[in-house]
Amino acid sequence: MAIVTAQKTPDRQPPLSETSIIGWMQKNLFSSITNTILTVITLYIVYLTVKGIYIWGFADATFVAENRRECYNNSLTGACWAGVIDWMDNIMYGRYPRDELWRINAGGILVVLWMAPLWMSKVKGKIFIGISVVMLYPFLAGYLFSGGSKGLFMQVMVSGAIVAFIANMLNMIIGLTKNQSLVQFLLRIFNQNNASDKTQRNVILGIMIISFLAIFLWQISFNLEKVGWTQWGGLFLTLVIAGVGIAASMPLGVILALGRRSRLPVVRVLSTSFIEIFRSVPLITVLFMATTMFPLFMPDGFVLNKLVQVIIAVILFNACYMAENVRAGLQAIPKGQFEGAHTIGLGYWGTMGLIVMPQALKHMIPNIVGNFIGLLKNSTLVSIIGLFDILLMLRSISRDVPWLGLHREPLIFGAVLFFILCFSMSKYSRHLEKKLSTDNKS
Amino acid sequence: MKLKTHIAGVAALAVMAAGGATVAASAQSTLETVKERGHVRCQVGSPSPGYYNLDSDGNWYGLDVSVCKAVAAAVLGDVSKLEIQSVSTQSRFTALANGESDLLSRTATMTLTRDTQLGLDFMPPNFYDGQGFTVRKDSGITSALQLKGAKVCVTTGTTTELNLTDYSRKNDLNISNVTFEDWNVRDDTYLNGGCDAVTGDKSSMAGNISSFPIPADHMILPETLSKEPLASAVRQGDDGWANIVRWTVYALINAEELGITQANVDEMRDTSTDPNVLRMLGVEGNLNVGLGLDKDWAYNVIKGVGNYGEIYEAYMGSGPQGIGIDREGTLNALWTNGGLMYSPPMR
Known part of the structure; x- marks a missing residue:
């Protein structure tokens, strides 16, 4: 049984x-x-x-x-x-006037708010957000940080940035609550959502122009107090140098990488020699060249802002490393991708921009972020040429008479701070890799 | 643009190779430039106790900073019309030569080579320093000549190290140098018993000792190894500007001699009968004409920063921001007290 x-x-x-x-x-x-x-x-x-x-x-x-x-x-x-x-304000903001610190905080909060919608899946119009943060935010932040009287150009850019920021925020709120884009929402309010494309465009354009004019007239009424760059310092200065360096070296690196692989000999030779020369020199040498030698060749009385010189040097230096990273990514793309792009009729820029570069950059995320982390840490070298970045500020504590000789604690604090910054960048890059991974390798 | 950078770089190397120190000979005098700009650009170094320092609110203070402020007061009548630039040791002289700053006020020791070869004009010294040794009191050492075979901590890359070697050779002391980049680490090593003595400028060592856990355990030996007259400097070739800075420094010293202080300068100007005081404060005479300044330039200087004695007390002496060095009996006392602080007559 x-x-x-x-x-x-x-x-x-x-x-x-x-x-x-x-x-x-x-x-x-x-x-x-x-x-x-x-x-x-x-x-x-x-x-x-x-x-x-x-x-x-x-x-x-x-x-x-x-x-x-x-x-x-x-x-x-x-x-x-x-x-x-006791020195926390100095460490964070440098010698920035204590009454004006809100400007730095506002600049920081603005960029976070501006970019936050990029991570929200419900929000529409991410391309607009991405472009506006790169093209308009720097002007607004630059004016917030340095102040002074605005020229016409700055007035226009600042107003544009404010309009874009407000639109961005409204777009985020509407996206989260109604799952719509700001444009759709506005059209519905004005009962134009079934009108022709041309009418729709005119309505949106009209709203944009009116809000721009309103903001433009409003911003004429005030000016922020001027704060010279010699008063910038601390973590703020470090982040400005690293932030501008990262934002500018990325596109420049892509251009250089493409130039190096170009079939036009002049472009190729120029790109290659630029990359090789800047890569073969230590950053500190480039910085010294930029700050002490460069002014000697300028006409008498021509004094370029030292901070600008340093930032340009950092950008050029870092762009070379970025270019090599991007080039490595380009080389990993199989020939079939290029040929495929050609068969569907894409030209050089179409092939690169739509097919090759997105894949290449995705492959290179760990390297690129590694490079950014390196740049953030390298930027402390500017303390050697006398800019009061976070490192020099930390070291200056031991010189201040009440705290004479106090040098270990500040450096440990700085080490922890840098660890937090760099580790979060590295974690974020892991997250990006996972998010962008399309599983075409396993 | 890329190409331009290269050309500039190559040209830079070429000039360096040729050893040419380019001095900008501007058509405009420094005084005119400064007045037009509305502020004085004064160059200090990265913070150094006593001379130029940042406080926790981000303001500069110190002896050399006061000289900067005094010049701003003399030229523009206001101590705040001043941009202080902190320049590294490596680029201090170039930054002055290429016109980035109007005045170098950063504890540069006046030497013949520097005065003659760097395109600088040194101003009257505002502090006389000298190299010495710090030892532990319980070591029983009372004279530098007893340091035979000792390990001495010293910061590297300065004349301090060379002076130590010279001294050891001259007196057959056989001292071994323990070198450091940063004086904080040097002092820590000394405190942890890594060396028998520390050598450095006596002024800064006095400040450092005050920050040791138990200051009374340490002392500075009487010997002085070197002469360090610390002075501000201006670009060579603009005598008018050099005169202004020179006499601003003298005005600080002279004011102390005449008993004019920041607090009583108004009263002195109104009630004093001393012709020297009246001349200096611009009530009588025309001291300002040759300098190209306003009549009350010296008044503004004293009103803005006080006299030399007050500045010394605040930053070198026992003031809350001072590093606590006695002035009496040193070279930095007024000449009437046996020191070297002496101003030619202002008349």
Whole structure:
């Protein structure tokens, strides 16, 4: 007689050694006598390190003090974080006038708000957002940061940027609530959503012009106080240099990479020699050239803003590395892709812009982000030529008389800050890779 | 544009190779340029205690910064009409030569070579420094000549290191140098017992000792290894501007001698009967004519920054931002007290 079970017997629990922590520890940490000894030793070393850091950095540390002597009175061996806290404004904003700090904060918040919709799947019109943040935001931020009286050009650009920003925000709200784009929404309000394309275009254009004029007239009434670049500093300056460097070296790098692979000999030779020369020289040399030698060849009395010189040097330097990254990506694209693009009738720019470059850049995301992280860290070299970026600010704490000799705590603080910045960039690049991965390789 | 950069780069190398120090000989005098621009560009270095320093609000302070402010006050009547540039040691002289700054006020030691070969004019020294040694009191060392075979911590790349080697050779001390890039690390090494003594400028060492955990455990030895007259400098070839800066520095010293302070300068101008005071503050005479400045230039200087003694007290002496060096009996005392601070008569 055969016994037939109609039901499947339930799965048995995996053995305890596979699920519990103790089982895992037994398997991985204490599986043999040697491993047990090694584990104990390692744990002891970790304990000593963490304990040392804890006692120095927290238990014995001073967080509130007027000067270093008070820190010593509290504890001779503990850290003196009070100096770093006292200098926090300097570390973050440099010598920027303390009454005007809101401008830097506003600039930071603006760019975050401006770019936030790019990550929201419901929001429409991402191309508009992307273009406006690259083309218009820099003018608005530049004016916010440096102030002074606006020329006509700046007035136009600033007004344009404000209009674009407001449109962007409205677009985001409408996208999130009604799942529509701003354009569709406006057309519906004016009952034009069934009108001809031409009428629709005129309505939108009219709204744009009216809001531009309104903002333009409004912005004439005020001017921000001028803040010279010598007062910029701290993390703010570091981010400005790195941010502009990243934003500008990317397109320049793409152009150089294409130039290097070009079939036109002049373009190719120029691109190649530019890349090779700038890549063969250390960044610090380029910076020194830009700041000390370059002015000697300029006509008398011609003094170019040192910050601009530095930023240009950083851009040119970084563009070369970017170009090589992009070129590596281009070389990874199979010939079939080019031929495929040609067969559907695309020209050079069509092939590159629509077929080749998106794939090449996607392949190169880890390298490109690695390059950006390098640029952010390299930008601290500008402290050597006397710009008060975050590194020089941190080092200056040990020179300020109340905090004389306090040099370890600021540098540790800076290290942590840089780690957070660079690590988030690296995490973001992993996220981008996953998001853009189309699984055509596995 | 790319090509241009290359050409500029190649040309730069060529000029460097030829060893030519290009001095911009502008048609306009520095005074005119400054007045037109509306502010003085003054060059300091990256922060250095006592001389030029940032406080936690981002303001510059210090002895050399006060000289910058004094020049701004003399020329434009307002200490705030000033742009302070912090320039690295490597590019300090070029930045002055190519016209980026009007005045170099950054603890440059006045030497013959620098005065003659760099296209600079040195102004009267505003601080006399000298190299010395710091030792632990319990080491029993009371004279630098007892440092036989000692390990001495020193920052590298400065004349300090060369002076130490010279001193050791001259006195047959056989000192071994332990070199550092940053004086913070140098001091930490010394405090942790990595060397027997530290050498550096006496002024800065006095400041550093005050920041040690227990300052009373350390002392500076009496010997002075070198002469370091620290002075501001201007571009060579504009004597008018050089005169202005020179006499601004002298005005600070002279004011101390005459007893004019930031607090009593108004009162002195109104009530003093001393012809020297009246001449200097522009009530009588025409001291300003030769300088091309306003009549009350010296008044503005003292009103803006105080006299030399006050500045010294604030940044070198015992003021809250001072590094605590005694002035009495040093070279930096007024000549009437046996020091070297001496202003030619202002008449």
